[in-house]
Amino acid sequence: xxxxxxxxxxxxxxxxxxxxxxxxxxxxxxxxxxxxxxxxxxxxxxxxxxxxxxxxxxxxxxxxxxxxxxxxxxxxxxxxxxxxxxxxxxxxxxxxxxxxxxxxxxxxxxxxxxxxxxxxxxxxxxxxxxxxxxxxxxxxxxxxxxxxxxxxxxxxxxxxxxxxxxxxxxxxxxxxxxxxxxxxxxxxxxxxxxxxxxxxxxxxxxxxxxxxxxxxxxxxxxxxxxxxxxxxxxxxxxxxxxxxxxxxxxxxxxxxxxxxxxxxxxxxxxxxxxxxxxxxxxxxxxxxxxxxxxxxxxxxxxxxxxxxxxxxxxxxxxxxxxxxxxxxxxxxxxxxxxxxxxxxxxxxxxxxxxxxxxxxxxx
Amino acid sequence: xxxxxxxxxxxxxxxxxxxxxxxxxxxxxxxxxxxxxxxxxxxxxxxxxxxxxxxxxxxxxxxxxxxxxxxxxxxxxxxxxxxxxxxxxxxxxxxxxxxxxxxxxxxxxxxxxxxxxxxxxxxxxxxxxxxxxxxxxxxxxxxxxxxxxxxxxxxxxxxxxxxxxxxxxxxxxxxxxxxxxxxxxxxxxxxxxxxxxxxxxxxxxxxxxxxxxxxxxxxxxxxxxxxxxxxxxxxxxxxxxxxxxxxxxxxxxxxxxxxxxxxxxxxxxxxxx
Numbered sequence: 001x002x003x004x005x006x007x008x009x010x011x012x013x014x015x016x017x018x019x020x021x022x023x024x025x026x027x028x029x030x031x032x033x034x035x036x037x038x039x040x041x042x043x044x045x046x047x048x049x050x051x052x053x054x055x056x057x058x059x060x061x062x063x064x065x066x067x068x069x070x071x072x073x074x075x076x077x078x079x080x081x082x083x084x085x086x087x088x089x090x091x092x093x094x095x096x097x098x099x100x101x102x103x104x105x106x107x108x109x110x111x112x113x114x115x116x117x118x119x120x121x122x123x124x125x126x127x128x129x130x131x132x133x134x135x136x137x138x139x140x141x142x143x144x145x146x147x148x149x150x151x152x153x154x155x156x157x158x159x160x161x162x163x164x165x166x167x168x169x170x171x172x173x174x175x176x177x178x179x180x181x182x183x184x185x186x187x188x189x190x191x192x193x194x195x196x197x198x199x200x201x202x203x204x205x206x207x208x209x210x211x212x213x214x215x216x217x218x219x220x221x222x223x224x225x226x227x228x229x230x231x232x233x234x235x236x237x238x239x240x241x242x243x244x245x246x247x248x249x250x251x252x253x254x255x256x257x258x259x260x261x262x263x264x265x266x267x268x269x270x271x272x273x274x275x276x277x278x279x280x281x282x283x284x285x286x287x288x289x290x291x292x293x294x295x296x297x298x299x300x301x302x303x304x305x306x307x308x309x310x311x312x313x314x315x316x317x318x319x320x321x322x323x324x325x326x327x328x329x330x331x332x333x334x335x336x337x338x339x340x341x342x343x344x345x346x347x348x349x350x351x352x353x354x355x356x357x358x359x360x361x362x363x
Numbered sequence: 364x365x366x367x368x369x370x371x372x373x374x375x376x377x378x379x380x381x382x383x384x385x386x387x388x389x390x391x392x393x394x395x396x397x398x399x400x401x402x403x404x405x406x407x408x409x410x411x412x413x414x415x416x417x418x419x420x421x422x423x424x425x426x427x428x429x430x431x432x433x434x435x436x437x438x439x440x441x442x443x444x445x446x447x448x449x450x451x452x453x454x455x456x457x458x459x460x461x462x463x464x465x466x467x468x469x470x471x472x473x474x475x476x477x478x479x480x481x482x483x484x485x486x487x488x489x490x491x492x493x494x495x496x497x498x499x500x501x502x503x504x505x506x507x508x509x510x511x512x513x514x515x516x517x518x519x520x521x522x523x524x525x526x527x528x529x530x531x532x533x534x535x536x537x538x539x540x541x542x543x544x545x546x547x548x549x550x551x552x553x554x555x556x557x558x559x560x561x562x563x564x565x566x567x568x569x570x571x572x573x574x575x576x577x578x579x580x581x582x583x584x585x586x587x588x589x590x591x592x593x594x595x596x597x598x599x600x601x602x603x604x605x606x607x608x609x610x611x612x613x614x615x616x617x618x619x620x621x622x623x624x625x626x627x628x629x630x631x632x633x634x635x636x
Contacts, residue, residue, distance in 0.1 A: 084602070086594035086631050093600045105594065105631070113629035117408075117416035117439075120588040122371035131593055136632035144633075260375035261412040261451055327371075327592045 098334030126275020187225030290316025306340025373453025410453030467553030477559030500539025565623025
């Protein structure tokens with residue numbers, strides 16, 4: 001045991017990184033394993049220290065930073081809208097936990113209490129929610145932003161509305177503040193007159209994006225719904241109307257009924273499904289949309305681990321949003337995923353996360 | 364292959380027993396394994412089918428049974444209050460952290476249905492044979508609940524009960540916080556546990572700070588998801604449903620700009636106390 005522990009007399013990350021580095025050099029797994037055995041023996045004898053440190057210095061740390069239409073992020077993981085984003089304090093906590101950017105809950109023109117409880121219920125593979133766009137209204141939200149320190153926060157404000165005048169007013173009010181971008185929620189699946197209803201009408205989509213773009217120079221992302229006839233068609237309309245990026249996808253209309261009482265569980269009866277169950281749908285949407293538009297696509301839907309993130313990148317996403325996974329894993333998920341992506345990039349010999357965007361399109 | 368169990372979905376249970384605690388407060392007893400193993404201070408989301416879903420402290424856990432204690436104040440709590448034996452309710456949870464029982468001299472300050480999460484704590488504390496000073500407050504004598512049970516539990520250990528009412532109809536006339544000060548001056552405590560109206564807890568916290576005594580307070584905020592993702596119940600950087608509901612000295616200090624000053628309504632708008 002003593003000898004074994006002696007092998008780990010250097011910081012563990014040195015072994016880890018150099019092992020990954022070697023994996024990239026050797027031709028196959030068996031060769032790698034034999035090599036590793038030799039190295040492990042040498043490590044035990046403390047003969048490799050200088051060489052390992054040399055390897056570590058030679059190895060290039062993969063670059064996780066990305067840029068979306070001028071908005072720079074330290075890593076491609078964003079907090080999805082609707083999760084935790086009630087206050088700046090809670091958004092800051094998510095940022096400090098490792099998110100590259102944070103998106104607020106959707107803010108509207110007037111305060112909205114949202115739906116009665118139950119607003120959330122777990123199902124196999126995810127969660128159903130019908131919170132109902134609860135938000136304190138743009139003026140109260142603006143006042144809270146004024147009182148908060150947000151300069152260093154990669155803060156994206158999510159907006160919803162039913163008319164372009166509402167979007168116009170909200171954007172012009174917020175634009176004086178140091179928020180970094182907007183995300184237009186044209187896709188909430190369970191509120192009449194907002195979100196999805198607006199988001200499946202190409203004319204409304206165009207009017208809203210154009211009016212927001214007139215009020216701001218900041219990047220404007222548009223969050224799209226899978227609950228439409230053809231997501232690619234709406235994506236193209238959004239691109240042509242001036243959207244700087246597309247967030248794909250919002251939750252999917254779904255329902256859960258209690259068999260004892262015969263009742264739909266959600267007070268609103270129908271809600272939006274999130275979580276691993278919707279990931280294949282989201283990957284398909286990202287794939288289809290990113291093939292047809294030039295603006296960046298931000299993947300969202302059911303991401304639970306780093307493998308999921310990689311899948312979204314290969315499908316064509318340039319960043320991803322994480323939400324429901326926090327219910328399963330807590331905020332530590334951001335650091336876990338970052339580490340997973342980093343190791344993956346080293347093994348695959350990629351210098352930057354940008355190098356794997358859309359690679360699945362080649363096949 | 365079996366699917367993994369879903370935890371965050373209402374489990375339908377039948378009300379087995381209804382106990383009148385006061386004209387406006389009742390306890391409902393039901394059978395549920397998970398809730399019967401809840402820790403003191405934890406809460407459940409209670410679905411009243413067709414009406415709503417509200418957070419409720421688990422006020423009793425014993426032999427596979429659990430209880431909740433509800434005061435009729437709003438639509439959902441009224442409906443819950445009016446549940447009869449054999450009525451069906453949905454429960455999910457237990458959620459949140461719990462009171463941390465210590466061995467030593469403790470003070471418990473409760474008022475109204477704030478006593479609900481303190482009752483299971485009391486059970487555990489008497490087992491640890493700590494000395495307990497229990498201070499119970501209320502507006503008037505009709506509001507008091509659990510008094511006989513409290514006396515019974517406390518008779519097993521070194522303890523003292525102080526009761527205050529604002530109108531003097533029971534115990535000392537005055538606020539519960541007025542009764543605490545002389546006790547704190549006289550005796551050194553290792554922990555204060557409190558649950559009740561937030562302004563009361565705020566005063567208790569201020570006194571705990573002054574006398575430098577650790578404190579655990581159970582907070583209440585608007586709750587929707589119950590699992591720490593929707594953010595409705597946020598106070599500062601914390602979610603009451605997940606990081607709480609029990610806040611310790613350090614956490615209370617971190618939320619001092621909100622605790623006892625304002626809460627958020629269903630829209631997230633700030634409402635002053």
